[in-house]
Amino acid sequence: MPIRTGGTNGTGAKTAVMTGVGLCTALALLLTGCSGSGSDGESADGTGVKNGDTAPLADRASVPKRPVPRGDGSEVPADFNGDGHRDLVLNDLVKAPDAVQGDDAGIGIVYGSGTPRGVDPAVRQTLTPAANGAPTDGVLPAAFDAAASCDLDGDGFADLIVSTDPPYDGLGRPPVPLQLLFGGPDGITGKAVVLKIPAKARYGDEWPDHPVCGDFDGDDKPDLAVTASAGQVSYLRGPFSRAGAPRAATAPVPGGGPVLYAPAGKADTDGDGYDDLVHATRTHEPGKAAKGKLLLGGPRGPGEAGGTYTFKAVALPPPPKLPGADGKATTDLMESAEFIVTRTHQGEEKDLIALYRSGKSDPVVSFSTSIFLK
Numbered sequence: 001m002p003i004r005t006g007g008t009n010g011t012g013a014k015t016a017v018m019t020g021v022g023l024c025t026a027l028a029l030l031l032t033g034c035s036g037s038g039s040d041g042e043s044a045d046g047t048g049v050k051n052g053d054t055a056p057l058a059d060r061a062s063v064p065k066r067p068v069p070r071g072d073g074s075e076v077p078a079d080f081n082g083d084g085h086r087d088l089v090l091n092d093l094v095k096a097p098d099a100v101q102g103d104d105a106g107i108g109i110v111y112g113s114g115t116p117r118g119v120d121p122a123v124r125q126t127l128t129p130a131a132n133g134a135p136t137d138g139v140l141p142a143a144f145d146a147a148a149s150c151d152l153d154g155d156g157f158a159d160l161i162v163s164t165d166p167p168y169d170g171l172g173r174p175p176v177p178l179q180l181l182f183g184g185p186d187g188i189t190g191k192a193v194v195l196k197i198p199a200k201a202r203y204g205d206e207w208p209d210h211p212v213c214g215d216f217d218g219d220d221k222p223d224l225a226v227t228a229s230a231g232q233v234s235y236l237r238g239p240f241s242r243a244g245a246p247r248a249a250t251a252p253v254p255g256g257g258p259v260l261y262a263p264a265g266k267a268d269t270d271g272d273g274y275d276d277l278v279h280a281t282r283t284h285e286p287g288k289a290a291k292g293k294l295l296l297g298g299p300r301g302p303g304e305a306g307g308t309y310t311f312k313a314v315a316l317p318p319p320p321k322l323p324g325a326d327g328k329a330t331t332d333l334m335e336s337a338e339f340i341v342t343r344t345h346q347g348e349e350k351d352l353i354a355l356y357r358s359g360k361s362d363p364v365v366s367f368s369t370s371i372f373l374k
Contacts, residue, residue, distance in 0.1 A: 064122065065123070065124065066120070066122045066123045068125065068187040069081065069111070070083070071083030071084065071157070071185055072156070072185070073157055073185075074156060076158075077149070077150070077158065078158050079112065079158050079183075080109065080157060080158050080159075080160070080184075080187045081111060081183065081184070081186060082156050082158075082183065082184075083112070085111070086118070087112045087119070087158075087187075088110040088119050088341065089108070089109055089146045089149065090108040090334075090372075091107055091146055092343065092345070092351070092369070093105040093106060093107075093108050093126075094348060094350060094369050095348045095349060096349075097349060103129070104128075104129060104143050104144050104145075105128075106127050106128035106129070106144055106372075107126070107127040107145070107160075108124060108125075108126055108127075108372045109124060109126075109127065110124045111123040111125075111187065116364060117355065117364045117365040118365070119365060121365070121371055124371065124372065125187060127160075127162075127181065128144060129141045129142060132188075132190070132191055133164060134192045134193055134194050136167060137166070137175075139166070139167045141164035143163070143164055143165040144162055145162065145163045145164075146161070147161045147163040147178065147211050148211045148212060148213050148224075149213070150213030150214075150222050152180060152182075152222050152224070152239060152240040153182065153238075153241070153242060154221060155184075157182070158183045159180055159188075160180070160181040160183070161178055161211045161224075162181060163178060164177050164178070164179055172205065173202065173204075173205050174206075174207050176195050177207055177208065177209070178194070178208060178209075178211055179192035179193065179194050180192055180193050180195055180240070180244050182242060193243055194244055195208075195211075195224075195244050196244045196246065197226065197234055197236065197249070198246075198249045200249060201228075201235065201249035201250065201251065202228055202252065203230065203234070203252040204229020204232070206228065208226045208234060209227050210226065211224055211225070211226050212224070212225045212226075212260045212262045214262060214275030214277070214297065215274070215275045216235065216276075216277070216301045217237065217297065217298070217301045218273045221238045221247070222238040222240070223235065223237050223238050223246075223275075223301065224246065225260055225302060227257075227259070231254065231255065231256050231257055231279075232253065232256060233252060233253040233255075233295070233302060234249070234252055235250050235301045235302060236249050237250075237301070250300070253302055253303050255295055255305055256277070256279045256295055257280055257281055257292075258280075258282075259279065259280045259281070259283055260277055260278070261277070261278040261279070261292065262277070263276055263277075263294075263309065264311070264312070265337075270296065270306065272298075274296065274299075275297050276294055276295065276296050276306060277294070277295040277296075277297070278292045278294060278295075279292060279293055280293070284311055286332070286333045286334070287313065287314040287336065288311070288313060289311060289312060289313040291310060292309040292310075292311065293305070293306070293308060294307055294309045314333055314336045316331065317340065317342070317356050317362075317363075319331040319344050320344055320352055320354050322344045322345070322346060322350060322351070322352050323352070323368075324350055325346045325350055328346075329344050329345060329346045329350075330345055331345075332344075332345075334353075339355045339356060339358075340356040340357075340358060341353065341355050341356075350368075352368055353366060353367055
């Protein structure tokens, strides 16, 4: 469930990236921004605290954490450490009061577990431009947003595609703003590399954006589609090298749009063995009904028009109470695959992430992204 809040992900959602994270258990009292409940809403640790009743964790110098479990590789989507459990990627992290006007807080990853709750907020990491970004012309990015996730190099560990803001003077073709962070047995570690888009695969002078993963040519290798100018699509054939280069690339594909998505649920919409693309004229708000158009995959990749695609509306559970909120809070859908994931927030200092099983009104786990504060 990779998702990105404010960007697109490998499943086409512009939200946080959903991976797997699990149980708060005995840390519920220590992680005051994290609570776990059973079907009756009572906490699993026997404290009687219900989801949403505890205050978000903030202004704390240190937060108890557990190490990322080592994995051997898997085919589970958004499984960065390869332990067979999907992980959760979060873009919009709350900021400390003295950093509200500061730089991007980075990307938060909550790693998955085999518990019924799916994710464990105690097993987490923060990816920042300073620690994990790749410089362009010697300048590190200020923006760092998860855009998509898939196993680009085919090693059994999911990788993360990040959108950044490299320096650009407005003259000629802009640099590629997309960077790749590779997963491994310990999750995502190390520095990103800039995605290599060969000159022959680019078109015009617009920023390459809206990356979508898929096997568009049916060879069981991960491919990447990225927007180019004037509705063209840069089609990059995988697998990708650790230097960020695709195995091959073609001339830009016409017939797309300025925004790309992966079809929700089943990537191969017509069942012919090739993943398909959805393109639209404007950004789609997750959970809202909307229309797009299909660009069908085939032996040579995406290229054949496939008619209208419908983004279906997703009904959200009742929003949880946001601890400490003064006035009305906003709830956004972040993921609607294995779990429904929402973010209720107010300003840049208060939020609550909640994970629900389909059709349920009580979250199985909830926590504030303030747990990522150092």
